[in-house]
Amino acid sequence: xxxxxxxxxxxxxxxKQPVAFWCNPISGHNTLYWYxxxxxxxxxxxxxxxxxxxxxxxxxxxxRFSAERLKGVDSTLKIQPAELGDSAxxxxxxxxxxGTEAFFGQGTRLTVV
Amino acid sequence: xxxxxxxxxxESNEEEPVHLPCNHSTISGTDYIHWYRxxxxxxxxxxxxxxxxxxxxxxxxxxxxxxxxxSTLILHRxxxxxxxxxxxxxxDSTSGTYKYIFGTGTRLKVLA
Numbered sequence: 001x002x003x004x005x006x007x008x009x010x011x012x013x014x015x016k017q018p019v020a021f022w023c024n025p026i027s028g029h030n031t032l033y034w035y036x037x038x039x040x041x042x043x044x045x046x047x048x049x050x051x052x053x054x055x056x057x058x059x060x061x062x063x064r065f066s067a068e069r070l071k072g073v074d075s076t077l078k079i080q081p082a083e084l085g086d087s088a089x090x091x092x093x094x095x096x097x098x099g100t101e102a103f104f105g106q107g108t109r110l111t112v113v
Numbered sequence: 114x115x116x117x118x119x120x121x122x123x124e125s126n127e128e129e130p131v132h133l134p135c136n137h138s139t140i141s142g143t144d145y146i147h148w149y150r151x152x153x154x155x156x157x158x159x160x161x162x163x164x165x166x167x168x169x170x171x172x173x174x175x176x177x178x179x180x181x182x183x184s185t186l187i188l189h190r191x192x193x194x195x196x197x198x199x200x201x202x203x204x205d206s207t208s209g210t211y212k213y214i215f216g217t218g219t220r221l222k223v224l225a
Contacts, residue, residue: 004156033212042200042215043157056212091156102213104156 002026004105006092012111018080021108025073025094032069033102034077035091043091049075082112117201122220125191133186133219135201140181145204147213148175148186150197157200157215160186196223 005024013019025032030051035043046065048056051072060067064083069075079086089107118136125131137146148160161168161175163184168175174187188195200218 040217042198042217043213045212045214048212093156101159101162102157104158106154107156 004092004094004103006090006105006108008108009106010109010111012113013082015084015112016081018078019082019110020079021077021090021092021110023075023077023092023094023105025075025092026103028096029094029103030072030097031095031100031102032075033091033093033095034067034075035093035104037089037091037107039088046077079110082110084112086110087112117203117216119199119201119216119219121217122222124222124224125188126224127193128190131188131191131195131221131223133188133199133201133221134183135185136183137201137203138182140203141205143205146175146177146181146184147202147204148173149200149202149213149215150195151200151218152194152197160199162204191221191223193223193225196221 007022032049034046036046037043045059047054047060047067049069052069065079067077087110089109091104091107093102093104095102145162145164147162149157150160151157161170161173163175163177176185198218198220200215202213
């Protein structure tokens with residue numbers, strides 16, 4: 001069974017440019033998470049979806065970050081415009097439902113120059 | 114959200130048992146204790162979780178103190194592939210948030 005798939009694996013952009021990350025969760029998983037991980041730190045939750053509804057986006061910087069999960073399957077996380085401080089690894093995870101084991105993708109490493 | 118405290122790093126010799134401690138003195142009665150690990154350049158992966166009783170699976174064992182203020186992840190025979198950052202996480206089962214709050218974890222180094 002395929003795991004959580006994220007693309008791209010790596011992305012280098014200039015500051016002020018837009019960028020988008022894509023996540024395909026495990027089939028049948030209703031819950032989807034986006035995390036941000038800075039170097040040497042643990043992942044920090046940005047947003048959590050239950051099906052297509054964003055139920056926890058309190059940590060998402062809404063002035064420049066946006067996310068969507070159309071039809072409750074794939075999800076896209078966007079940054080516009082990117083800043084130097086956005087350089088990090090962006091992780092997507094999914095689970096069957098609330099309270100169950102989460103499966104993480106390999107992440108997208110973003111470098112803003 | 115309740116917090117956990119872990120040592121920044123630990124070392125172990127290959128094929129020896131490893132005990133990774135975690136303190137969670139503010140744990141509530143409905144918090145589950147989860148452990149995840151993150152191998153280099155990978156996303157975190159689930160290891161084990163428990164509520165009150167000790168738990169065993171193919172990867173590890175979880176020993177939970179009687180007062181639940183601490184727990185220990187036990188790797189019975191460390192291998193070089195177990196070198197990773199191990200995260201101890203509390204997950205509230207009743208608040209409806211169901212989110213994992215990661216700390217900085219313990220970086221385990223396995224010596225050949």
